Amino acid sequence: MGIISGDYVFIVLAVFGLATLAEIMGDFFVVIKYIGAAYLFFLGFRLITAKESNQTDLSNKPYSKSANYLVGLLTTLGNPKAILFYVSFYPAFLDLKQVSLLDVATLILIATLSVGLVMVCYAYIAAKTKSRFKASPRTRYLKYGSGTLLVGGGVLVALRS
Secondary structure: OHHHHHHHHHHHHHHOOHHHHHHHOHHHHHHHHHHHHHHHHHHHHHHHHOOOOOOOOOOOOOOOHHHHHHHHHHHHHOOHHHHHHHHHHHHHHOOHHHOOHHHHHHHHHHHHHHHHHHHHHHHHHHHHHHHHHHHOOOHHHHHHHHHHHHHHHHHHHHHOO
16 A cells, blocks of 8 residues: 555656646655665574574564555655656646646546556465475575665665665
């Protein structure tokens, strides 16, 4: 839901003047980029330093829905590809000076169906494969490799201008 909400923000901003807003709030987008980079680095470090678990208890741990929502939202809002997509895509197909509320609602519906369905499929596949990876003796290699990629991604996001 956070990822889709981020897309909603970009749709509304693209239709109602994202270019002007990006100039005004340019520093805000930079802050989000660094928060995202720090979060990637944190996740990678935590994954690398996590203790080995020999338990095969695969019960679901409680999770914070609001934290998951905010992570999805900040990930989307800090994604420069999403910003560029919405800024360049809509002006090519819509006269942004004559967009009605019905047009905006249609765009939001399309984003919900396209992005939302893809994200639901990703979540389903991740949930189904989680138990297989957790029970595998090769999990530590996957954990170290994934953690290293997350740390490297965080560093690259922070250094990219």
